[in-house]
Amino acid sequence: MDYAVRFEDVYKEYPFYQHITAGFKSFVFNLPRSIASLKKTRFIALKGISFDVKKGETFGIIGRNGSGKSTTLGLIAGVIRQDRGHIKTGGRISSLLELGAGFHPDLSGIENIILNGILMGNTREEMLKKADEIIEFSELGDFIYQPLRTYSSGMYVRLGFSVAVHIDPEILLVDEALAVGDLNFQEKCLDKMTDFKKSGVTIILASHDLTLISRLCDRVAWIDGGSIKANGKPEEVILRYLDNLGQKINIFSIEQPPAESGGQPSSAEPAAGLDGEATLQASGSFSWWDSPLIIKECEAVITGDPGVHFYDFLKKQCMIESLEKGLSISNRLKGMTRNLITYGICKSFDVIDGDDKIAALQAGRLDIKEGCYDLFLSIDALNRIENPDLFLEKINHALADTGVIIAVEYIGPVNFQWSEREIEIAEMIYKSLDNKAPGLSPGNTAGAVSSVDVIPAIERVFDISTIRYFGSPLHGLVFDKILERFDTNDEKDSALLKTIVRLEHVLIKQGILENNYALIIARKRLS
Amino acid sequence: MRQNYFKYYRDLVLALTQKELKVKYKRSFLGYLWSIANPLALALVFFIAFKIVMKIQIENYTLFLISGLFPWQWFANSVNSSVMVFVGNAPLIKKVNFRREVLVIATVLNDMLHFILSIPVILVFIFLYGMKPSLSWLIGIPLILTVQFIITFGLCVAISAINLFFRDIERIVFIFTTLMFYLTPIIYSENMVPEKYKPLILLNPLSLLVMSWRKLFMNGTLDFKDIALAFISSLIVAAVGYLIFRKLRWRFAEVL
Numbered sequence: 001m002d003y004a005v006r007f008e009d010v011y012k013e014y015p016f017y018q019h020i021t022a023g024f025k026s027f028v029f030n031l032p033r034s035i036a037s038l039k040k041t042r043f044i045a046l047k048g049i050s051f052d053v054k055k056g057e058t059f060g061i062i063g064r065n066g067s068g069k070s071t072t073l074g075l076i077a078g079v080i081r082q083d084r085g086h087i088k089t090g091g092r093i094s095s096l097l098e099l100g101a102g103f104h105p106d107l108s109g110i111e112n113i114i115l116n117g118i119l120m121g122n123t124r125e126e127m128l129k130k131a132d133e134i135i136e137f138s139e140l141g142d143f144i145y146q147p148l149r150t151y152s153s154g155m156y157v158r159l160g161f162s163v164a165v166h167i168d169p170e171i172l173l174v175d176e177a178l179a180v181g182d183l184n185f186q187e188k189c190l191d192k193m194t195d196f197k198k199s200g201v202t203i204i205l206a207s208h209d210l211t212l213i214s215r216l217c218d219r220v221a222w223i224d225g226g227s228i229k230a231n232g233k234p235e236e237v238i239l240r241y242l243d244n245l246g247q248k249i250n251i252f253s254i255e256q257p258p259a260e261s262g263g264q265p266s267s268a269e270p271a272a273g274l275d276g277e278a279t280l281q282a283s284g285s286f287s288w289w290d291s292p293l294i295i296k297e298c299e300a301v302i303t304g305d306p307g308v309h310f311y312d313f314l315k316k317q318c319m320i321e322s323l324e325k326g327l328s329i330s331n332r333l334k335g336m337t338r339n340l341i342t343y344g345i346c347k348s349f350d351v352i353d354g355d356d357k358i359a360a361l362q363a364g365r366l367d368i369k370e371g372c373y374d375l376f377l378s379i380d381a382l383n384r385i386e387n388p389d390l391f392l393e394k395i396n397h398a399l400a401d402t403g404v405i406i407a408v409e410y411i412g413p414v415n416f417q418w419s420e421r422e423i424e425i426a427e428m429i430y431k432s433l434d435n436k437a438p439g440l441s442p443g444n445t446a447g448a449v450s451s452v453d454v455i456p457a458i459e460r461v462f463d464i465s466t467i468r469y470f471g472s473p474l475h476g477l478v479f480d481k482i483l484e485r486f487d488t489n490d491e492k493d494s495a496l497l498k499t500i501v502r503l504e505h506v507l508i509k510q511g512i513l514e515n516n517y518a519l520i521i522a523r524k525r526l527s
Numbered sequence: 528m529r530q531n532y533f534k535y536y537r538d539l540v541l542a543l544t545q546k547e548l549k550v551k552y553k554r555s556f557l558g559y560l561w562s563i564a565n566p567l568a569l570a571l572v573f574f575i576a577f578k579i580v581m582k583i584q585i586e587n588y589t590l591f592l593i594s595g596l597f598p599w600q601w602f603a604n605s606v607n608s609s610v611m612v613f614v615g616n617a618p619l620i621k622k623v624n625f626r627r628e629v630l631v632i633a634t635v636l637n638d639m640l641h642f643i644l645s646i647p648v649i650l651v652f653i654f655l656y657g658m659k660p661s662l663s664w665l666i667g668i669p670l671i672l673t674v675q676f677i678i679t680f681g682l683c684v685a686i687s688a689i690n691l692f693f694r695d696i697e698r699i700v701f702i703f704t705t706l707m708f709y710l711t712p713i714i715y716s717e718n719m720v721p722e723k724y725k726p727l728i729l730l731n732p733l734s735l736l737v738m739s740w741r742k743l744f745m746n747g748t749l750d751f752k753d754i755a756l757a758f759i760s761s762l763i764v765a766a767v768g769y770l771i772f773r774k775l776r777w778r779f780a781e782v783l
Contacts, residue, residue: 106550118542
């Protein structure tokens with residue numbers, strides 16, 4: 001048996017239980033109908049999927065929410081059972097599906113360690129032997145003798161993780177569990193996972209964190225709508241997945257053939273993403289801002305892809321606030337090549353959102369600690385800073401050697417005015433969305449636009465690796481509206497958005513609209 | 528492997544029972560005394576109501592009462608708390624793969640332990656009434672314990688599983704145990720039941736159990752016929768209960 005997990009044509013459906021959990025009375029009084037509806041209204045979670053995970057392999061599962069990832073993990077863990085098909089597993093399974101499931105707040109840490117370990121399939125004897133090691137790993141010290149209710153949530157998670165990784169798993173199931181806890185702890189989790197990988201433990205990992213997946217996994221399966229869309233090398237599968245996500249909104253890959261990442265780039269845009277891919281392949285090593293994945297993710301952030309978590313965070317800043325506020329600095333990312341979209345990282349951003357902070361930033365009074373940043377992300381902030389060169393120098397010092405700056409900046413003409421033609425187009429689209437005029441006020445969109453030319457300023461300090469132009473005044477006017485109502489699953493909505501974006505690109509090409517924003521990815525220039 | 532599995536299963540049951548015990552009295556000062564206080568208080572109420580007020584004609588009524596009431600409390604407590612066994616352990620059920628019935632076993636064992644710990648109280652009353660414990664207890668207690676454990680487990684495992692799907696069971700169970708309490712000869716003796724209803728009382732395996740306990744504690748005798756009957760019915764209950772549980776087991780994680 002050289003596989004750790006084998007799925008053969010596994011089919012799983014869930015009845016909608018509200019008929020019965022709604023109550024006995026309604027179930028009994030509508031018995032025939034209840035039974036009929038139980039049989040009819042089912043949610044098909046997996047439509048007959050097959051895959052093997054070899055022993056010692058690290059296998060990733062990606063897909064949108066509700067695509068069947070968790071069901072797959074649940075089936076492997078054995079907490080639910082398939083309706084059809086066969087599942088074979090070989091080896092002791094430890095699940096990080098939920099850290100500290102089954103902990104009891106009134107028991108002490110050590111008591112919980114023993115109990116949890118036994119629940120996961122160990123004997124008391126085995127757990128007593130491991131207890132010391134677990135306590136040491138958890139770094140809880142004397143707290144281990146205190147009841148769990150006195151723990152902070154971080155300590156709780158630490159204990160849960162410590163138990164889970166110390167029961168000598170042969171197959172380790174991980175479901176987004178690493179997105180919890182502070183950054184140091186996440187790092188520790190990652191180290192431990194890498195150790196496991198080295199020592200030949202089979203790891204099955206379901207995550208939205210594509211960088212993590214691409215870094216750890218030997219093979220990746222992409223599940224969508226209950227079936228496997230792709231299964232193979234991480235980079236290929238992830239790119240196909242992202243392409244598919246991109247297609248749904250289709251802003252940057254307008255004229256590219258679907259599911260074909262190496263296709264013809266549209267003439268209106270530089271092919272930076274593809275260059276990135278080339279670097280990746282050429283250098284072999286993975287710098288995360290060089291990764292086409294990250295570039296795509298950055299785009300996704302800006303384009304408001306609902307499949308990207310980070311989107312919610314930035315949508316507020318960059319879309320609703322019309323790119324007026326928001327400078328984000330992340331710290332302590334050093335050494336962690338992670339992507340931008342996990343919740344944990346959002347928390348580490350120092351978000352510049354208040355007027356006072358912006359004022360401090362503009363006047364150059366913002367304190368940036370030296371040498372502790374890997375990433376500087378700004379949303380239309382550089383061009384309102386009085387002395388950007390100085391500011392950029394400051395950032396350059398503050399960034400770690402591998403540091404990178406990602407900026408979304410207004411790149412339009414100074415004192416930009418809407419043209420009548422533009423207003424007309426915007427109103428037209430707006431009407432088609434809502435059948436009513438929005439009451440536009442022509443004038444200065446980005447009121448504080450200064451005369452600073454951002455790209456040259458950045459170029460003086462940093463090596464620009466990518467510039468992508470996007471947007472137009474139409475974004476400011478229409479995008480909120482679209483995003484508000486946008487439903488990726490609705491064909492009509494997708495089509496509408498596509499049309500608008502196409503129109504916009506046509507207008508840009510014809511010179512009627514100008515590119516107004518640029519996504520700039522630059523890295524630290526080493527002197 | 529087989530031996531290891533048995534060890535694991537045993538440890539699992541023990542660890543969960545221990546947890547229940549610890550959790551129950553973790554923050555209370557008097558600890559396990561509470562598990563005796565409750566049935567004793569109940570016994571006092573019935574004593575006042577039936578012996579003092581209604582002047583029921585039963586000798587050694589207090590002893591008569593508690594020798595039936597204590598084992599009943601075990602049964603009733605287990606059944607009443609079984610509704611929450613799976614519902615209350617939702618995170619475990621959803622995320623960890625282990626033998627789910629162990630949770631029920633732990634609950635029943637826990638209440639059984641409390642019952643065992645209350646036997647000294649019965650002993651005190653036996654001495655108070657000038658009687659003596661009998662050697663037959665050594666066989667009788669483990670024997671009836673086992674039978675009652677089986678039937679309680681069978682009922683609890685079914686109830687706890689069904690309650691995941693129909694939360695109404697919670698209420699029904701409570702009414703059921705209250706009703707059963709009065710249909711079982713605990714506060715009265717089976718001889719007081721009119722002749723035509725007697726078979727009905729005997730159909731109830733709990734009557735047989737309560738009667739057996741009482742005979743054992745008060746007379747030091749074992750009625751093997753009653754115990755055998757109770758044993759057979761408890762096996763049936765346990766088999767049906769476990770089958771229901773097995774049928775529903777794989778849906779637990781889906782409804783929680």
